Amino acid sequence: MNPQLKKGVLELCVLSQLTDGDKYGYELTELISREMSLAAGTLYMILKRL
Numbered sequence: 001m002n003p004q005l006k007k008g009v010l011e012l013c014v015l016s017q018l019t020d021g022d023k024y025g026y027e028l029t030e031l032i033s034r035e036m037s038l039a040a041g042t043l044y045m046i047l048k049r050l
Contacts, residue, residue: 007046010038014046 013032017023023031025043032038 006036009036010042011046011050014043014050 010032013035014028017028017031025040025047028047029038029040029043032043
């Protein structure tokens with residue numbers, strides 16, 4: 001998958017998960033990892049940017 005596309009998709013996945021309420025980083029990692037590969041470090045970089 002194109003890295004830029006994956007970054008955009010991951011940001012949307014994070015935002016989508018957060019519409020249901022507050023979640024810890026670990027919980028977000030577990031939820032998103034069910035559908036696509038995601039390292040914890042990647043998630044925290046996305047959260048910082050958002």
